[in-house]
Amino acid sequence: MTGYIIRRLGQAIVVVLGVTMIAFFLEHLLPGGIARAIIGSRATPQQIALFNKANGLDSPVWYQYWVFLGHLVHGNLGFSYKQNRSVNSIIANDLPRDLMLVGTSLVLAVLIAVPVGVVQAVKRNRGWDYAGTAVSFVLYSMPSYALGLILIGLVAIKFRIFPAIAPQGASVGAMLAHPSGLVLPIATLTLVTYALFSRYMRSAAIDSLAQDYIRTARAKGLSEKLVLWRHVLRNSLVPVTTLVGLSLPAVLTAGLVIEQLFNFQGLGLEYFTAATTYDFPVMVGITLLVGLATVVGNLLADLTYAILDPRVRY
Amino acid sequence: MNFLKVVGAEPLPREHGWRRRTRVGSTLSAVVVAGAMVLTSTGAASAGGPVYGPSTPLPAVGTKIQGGTVSVLEGPGATPNYIFPFVNAQNCGFQNFGMMFDLMYRPLYWFGNNNSPTVDYSYSVGNAPVFSDGNKTVTVTLKNWKWSDGEPVVSRDVEFWMNIYFAERGTSDVYCDYTPGYFPDNVASVDYPNSSTVVFHLKQGYSPTWFLYNELSQIVPIPMAWDRTSLSAPAPTPTTPNLPDLTKKGAQAVYSFLNGLAKNTADYAPSPIWSVVDGPWTLQSYTSTGEATFVPNPDYSGSPKPTISKYVELPVTGDEAILDYARTPGPSGVQVVNLPDEFLPQVSSLKGEGYQATNFTTFSFAYFPLNLGNKIFGPVFRQLYFRQAFQHLVDQPGWIKKIFGGFAAPTYGPVPLAPANGFADSFETQNPYVFSISDAASLLESHGWKDVGSGETATCENWRLCAPGDPAAQGLQLKFNLDYQSGAVTTYEEVSDLKSQASKVGINLELTTHPFVTVISNAIDCGPGSTATAAQCKWTAQDWGAGWIYAPDYLPTGESLFLPGAAANFEGYVDPKATALTRATLTASSASAETAALDAYQNYIETQVPVVYIPTATGDIGSGNIVLTSTHLGGFTNNLFSQLTPETWYLTK
Numbered sequence: 001m002t003g004y005i006i007r008r009l010g011q012a013i014v015v016v017l018g019v020t021m022i023a024f025f026l027e028h029l030l031p032g033g034i035a036r037a038i039i040g041s042r043a044t045p046q047q048i049a050l051f052n053k054a055n056g057l058d059s060p061v062w063y064q065y066w067v068f069l070g071h072l073v074h075g076n077l078g079f080s081y082k083q084n085r086s087v088n089s090i091i092a093n094d095l096p097r098d099l100m101l102v103g104t105s106l107v108l109a110v111l112i113a114v115p116v117g118v119v120q121a122v123k124r125n126r127g128w129d130y131a132g133t134a135v136s137f138v139l140y141s142m143p144s145y146a147l148g149l150i151l152i153g154l155v156a157i158k159f160r161i162f163p164a165i166a167p168q169g170a171s172v173g174a175m176l177a178h179p180s181g182l183v184l185p186i187a188t189l190t191l192v193t194y195a196l197f198s199r200y201m202r203s204a205a206i207d208s209l210a211q212d213y214i215r216t217a218r219a220k221g222l223s224e225k226l227v228l229w230r231h232v233l234r235n236s237l238v239p240v241t242t243l244v245g246l247s248l249p250a251v252l253t254a255g256l257v258i259e260q261l262f263n264f265q266g267l268g269l270e271y272f273t274a275a276t277t278y279d280f281p282v283m284v285g286i287t288l289l290v291g292l293a294t295v296v297g298n299l300l301a302d303l304t305y306a307i308l309d310p311r312v313r314y
Numbered sequence: 315m316n317f318l319k320v321v322g323a324e325p326l327p328r329e330h331g332w333r334r335r336t337r338v339g340s341t342l343s344a345v346v347v348a349g350a351m352v353l354t355s356t357g358a359a360s361a362g363g364p365v366y367g368p369s370t371p372l373p374a375v376g377t378k379i380q381g382g383t384v385s386v387l388e389g390p391g392a393t394p395n396y397i398f399p400f401v402n403a404q405n406c407g408f409q410n411f412g413m414m415f416d417l418m419y420r421p422l423y424w425f426g427n428n429n430s431p432t433v434d435y436s437y438s439v440g441n442a443p444v445f446s447d448g449n450k451t452v453t454v455t456l457k458n459w460k461w462s463d464g465e466p467v468v469s470r471d472v473e474f475w476m477n478i479y480f481a482e483r484g485t486s487d488v489y490c491d492y493t494p495g496y497f498p499d500n501v502a503s504v505d506y507p508n509s510s511t512v513v514f515h516l517k518q519g520y521s522p523t524w525f526l527y528n529e530l531s532q533i534v535p536i537p538m539a540w541d542r543t544s545l546s547a548p549a550p551t552p553t554t555p556n557l558p559d560l561t562k563k564g565a566q567a568v569y570s571f572l573n574g575l576a577k578n579t580a581d582y583a584p585s586p587i588w589s590v591v592d593g594p595w596t597l598q599s600y601t602s603t604g605e606a607t608f609v610p611n612p613d614y615s616g617s618p619k620p621t622i623s624k625y626v627e628l629p630v631t632g633d634e635a636i637l638d639y640a641r642t643p644g645p646s647g648v649q650v651v652n653l654p655d656e657f658l659p660q661v662s663s664l665k666g667e668g669y670q671a672t673n674f675t676t677f678s679f680a681y682f683p684l685n686l687g688n689k690i691f692g693p694v695f696r697q698l699y700f701r702q703a704f705q706h707l708v709d710q711p712g713w714i715k716k717i718f719g720g721f722a723a724p725t726y727g728p729v730p731l732a733p734a735n736g737f738a739d740s741f742e743t744q745n746p747y748v749f750s751i752s753d754a755a756s757l758l759e760s761h762g763w764k765d766v767g768s769g770e771t772a773t774c775e776n777w778r779l780c781a782p783g784d785p786a787a788q789g790l791q792l793k794f795n796l797d798y799q800s801g802a803v804t805t806y807e808e809v810s811d812l813k814s815q816a817s818k819v820g821i822n823l824e825l826t827t828h829p830f831v832t833v834i835s836n837a838i839d840c841g842p843g844s845t846a847t848a849a850q851c852k853w854t855a856q857d858w859g860a861g862w863i864y865a866p867d868y869l870p871t872g873e874s875l876f877l878p879g880a881a882a883n884f885e886g887y888v889d890p891k892a893t894a895l896t897r898a899t900l901t902a903s904s905a906s907a908e909t910a911a912l913d914a915y916q917n918y919i920e921t922q923v924p925v926v927y928i929p930t931a932t933g934d935i936g937s938g939n940i941v942l943t944s945t946h947l948g949g950f951t952n953n954l955f956s957q958l959t960p961e962t963w964y965l966t967k
Contacts, residue, residue: 036834036835037832037834040403040406040834044493044881046494047403047486051404051486054486054487083393084395084576084577084579085395085579089580093602152638156638163642164638164641164642168601168603170601170603259631260635263629263639265604265631275829277391278835
């Protein structure tokens with residue numbers, strides 16, 4: 001297992017570097033010039049030349065990437081062209097808050113989807129199942145943007161139960177000091193994520209319930225409770241584990257819509273803003289982070305399989 | 315000032331930018347530039363033109379109270395993030411001026427208060443400049459103001475600014491409004507005869523109005539307490555000898571030190587450097603999300619003194635967040651909101667929640683360029699008849715009514731018509747190219763185009779008429795690309811209508827859309843003398859949904875727009891008469907001569923249509939078309955250059 005982890009981490013480094021390389025070179029293919037995008041349309045040729053020189057943009061792209069790697073080795077992701085702060089500080093500021101917001105939503109979605117999926121599987125084709133399915137389909141088909149607007153319109157504006165604006169604190173602690181502001185953004189993300197997870201959980205649980213080992217467990221006299229939560233649940237978690245693993249990079253950037261709706265400064269919006277303003281250092285930095293999250297997420301999923309299924313060995 | 319908003323890929327509908335200047339001049343007689351309206355144009359623009367927003371403070375209900383906190387929303391993607399007033403091009407966004415350092419460090423001259431594009435000496439550190447010696451000598455005296463560290467604001471502070479400016483020329487960190495050949499290159503020397511006087515000796519005589527509005531406007535006195543290269547060094551005073559700024563190398567070192575501090579936003583407040591202010595406000599706190607809190611500077615020498623006890627700028631992530639704030643907490647929590655275009659239908663319900671809505675404007679005009687230097691279509695675009703015909707296709711009244719809901723000003727030339735001002739003459743209030751398909755068709759047909767209005771794409775059947783001097787135009791079809799910014803509803807509707815109207819005269823516009831930065835990046839000057847490559851000059855028309863705001867070149871002359879090689883001459887317009895008229899506005903010897911020169915320039919540019927004029931959306935800071943202010947917020951006035959003046963505001967109960 002240790003060797004497997006080491007091999008996977010080695011692969012992760014190669015994959016992440018590959019991702020940054022592709023992103024780096026693709027960004028430099030974008031039409032228009034970085035200098036004019038950053039300085040503005042009033043940029044004089046002299047200013048453009050000076051900007052390019054000051055930021056190394058007059059060097060060949062491969063050399064720019066080499067310099068980037070050199071900085072990366074020292075943990076320096078560069079300096080934002082537009083935001084007047086380092087990419088490291090942008091990530092350091094936004095990542096914990098994103099993890100808190102989207103991570104909480106992910107955990108809640110799993111905690112709700114798993115038991116609901118099992119219950120639906122047990123009571124399939126009956127009232128509870130139909131009701132659960134209807135709710136899942138409605139939520140799954142609804143874009144997060146639309147769901148968020150509905151919640152804002154009803155909960156925040158009409159009935160004034162929770163605020164529409166997320167807590168504006170710069171730190172996780174400052175945000176947690178105003179929990180009411182977290183309800184609607186977390187609820188929006190959770191509901192959309194839950195819908196997908198519950199469908200997978202239901203399908204996996206139905207599949208498990210049909211297996212011979214379940215019949216055997218029941219024949220041995222185990223209580224239905226034990227059958228469900230010891231045997232069905234454990235074996236049904238594999239596909240959900242895959243989903244959760246694949247969701248890890250989404251934790252970092254999928255909150256874009258939520259961030260815009262609820263005035264929450266996160267990495268999703270940072271990346272989008274950087275992309276539309278040609279703020280390349282931020283784009284590359286976040287791309288690297290997402291790449292890292294992708295490989296780590298997959299690794300964690302694979303390791304979880306081994307925990308869930310003793311037959312899986314690396 | 316460049317700013318972008320991000321809402322589902324929707325940049326701001328207008329671009330604000332700092333501009334560069336070129337000019338020539340001649341020796342002129344002495345004149346004192348004084349008064350709020352230095353130009354008295356015959357036939358002021360108010361005749362028949364709309365007036366946007368009141369010039370007097372907005373009314374408030376209730377009784378005035380002392381203290382309280384007033385919050386305003388920053389623009390999406392327009393968080394103030396740079397505190398050092400000597401700002402380079404990269405950080406030259408409006409938000410850093412009006413929402414950061416101009417609140418704390420007063421510029422030498424202030425413009426735009428109360429809906430007027432003119433100088434406001436009551437807000438300025440400097441008294442009206444005196445011009446002499448054929449307008450080659452400019453004497454500026456300073457008011458008796460103080461910095462918050464107790465030191466007086468003196469000529470040495472102006473010298474400090476000028477020394478850094480001189481030293482940083484030719485570097486990437488030069489002041490963002492610098493253009494080679496202009497200020498301070500046009501200054502032969504500067505004397506500081508006493509602590510309250512600065513004397514500029516110019517290389518030639520310039521128009522006093524122009525020099526005040528477009529050159530002296532760049533000066534911000536900065537405190538001597540900043541004239542050091544480390545925080546451990548003791549804070550200098552105006553009388554400290556041998557300070558680093560007195561040499562070029564030393565000035566660069568000081569700039570490098572201060573710029574380095576400005577890159578560390580975490581240490582903006584408290585700070586021994588940035589806390590030395592002469593403006594009405596001082597920064598109390600600044601968070602990593604961009605929330606800035608200001609409190610009154612008790613040592614402010616100017617007036618009015620702030621009434622409220624705290625002024626807060628709140629960051630927003632997008633247009634929806636702006637509406638959210640307007641709804642909850644609403645006017646009790648956010649007193650000033652710039653409502654984006656798409657929420658205009660919500661105005662009436664927001665009024666019911668305690669806001670009043672006003673359509674303020676900025677001193678700007680909207681347009682988009684055709685590439686007069688395009689290899690294939692340039693010879694056609696360079697013909698006046700074609701530009702006239704194309705301008706006839708712009709249905710300004712229709713766009714103002716249907717696209718902007720009435721919240722836009724007609725734009726016929728380079729001088730804004732809204733609000734009514736003394737710079738636009740009566741000629742500019744009239745549209746020489748009213749929306750007319752028949753006029754457009756007639757122009758094209760009489761200049762060698764066939765299949766005009768037949769449903770086909772017009773084709774040139776006589777190059778000598780279509781594009782004199784360009785035989786390659788024979789058989790050319792009027793089918794070219796118009797690239798516009800993505801995500802902006804108003805821009806989309808404009809170009810869609812334009813395409814429809816153009817098709818009626820055989821002009822086949824191929825619409826493509828790209829992000830704002832791509833569109834502005836592609837609009838490159840391909841005119842004579844341009845170093846752009848053939849690939850870069852393939853563009854034909856670029857509409858970034860933006861225009862030009864006259865800040866900090868407050869006088870609406872065209873040296874940055876229409877002179878050959880000017881930074882914003884994207885279309886590559888070259889016209890000897892236009893050049894001469896533009897340069898004349900920089901060197902007029904008196905206020906009346908400036909009026910005449912400005913009239914001649916704007917009238918010519920209006921008729922020449924070097925760019926396609928489109929309605930100018932009203933609005934103020936950030937993206938808002940409508941400014942919402944709490945009915946319990948008094949004293950709010952509009953500054954035409956997006957400068958905020960919260961020191962005039964007060965809360966009521």
